[in-house]
Amino acid sequence: MKPKTAPWIFTANCPSIIGTVDVVTRYMAEAGNYIDEIHSFDDRESGRFFIRIEFLPQGENFSADVFAKAFAARAAEFNMEWQLTAPDHKPKVAIMVSKYDHCLNDLLYRFRTGQLDIDVTVIISNHPDLEDLAKWHGIPYYHLPITPESKLEQEAKVRELIEKYDTELVVLARYMQVLSPSMCEYLDGRAINIHHSLLPGFKGARPYHQAWEKGVKMVGATAHYVNNDLDEGPIISQGIQTVNHAHYPEDLVAKGQDIERVTLFNAVKCHIEKRVFLNDKRTVVLGG
Structure with missing residues (x-):
């Protein structure tokens, strides 16, 4: 089996009107771009349309600038907000953590092995406990x-x-502090938190x-975008597992931490792959 070629990613949303799929797919065909994956959703409640496409340019001289100039006029007819992401783009991620290390360990492992196509540039903590882990990975750690x-x-x-390291995404990997309203506003749409769901x-x-x-x-566990409503931001991913009378508190903690790790990973992966769209107080997650 041939390895998959890294695709360009096209994402867009606009009002729900006839022709939204056609305007994108027709342009892709005319421009010689092979659509490798496509997902869309039309929300009848909000009256908005969402689409995500992975595509492979068939020509050798693909230019994002040429794409943008040629597609802009068509997008304007639909009042479409859209974005193009290059195959080699690695989002710069800052991780915030307190003392629990299970989520941080998992993210760093997946970063190191390439399961998460990100660049972890800095780890920030209100405790010194996990500095050795950061040093082992060669990542700056700020207490x-x-x-x-x-x-x-x-x-x-x-x-x-966050500014120094050109951070695109902040991950709260069990950072046990409530962010101030001004901090929540500053991180709006670019910070993901994880917490237990019971x-x-x-x-x-x-x-x-x-x-x-x-x-x-x-x-269970819930991963969501941070907002000023404590643990009630737009949900990206959730996970659950059944337990019974034979599980003692320490067993519940262990299972909960396992679910938190996987749920946070899923949320971060969906975000960096441009699968998540904010839709008022909810999210649309395409193909995640």
């Missing part, structure tokens, strides 16, 4: 302690680092122990 009194000052330093919802300390005391039969 920025935080107290209620220093919160805004600490977040200002985080912003400086039914009913158990808030506060030791949620898995609370769940065990209630005889919970399911544990």
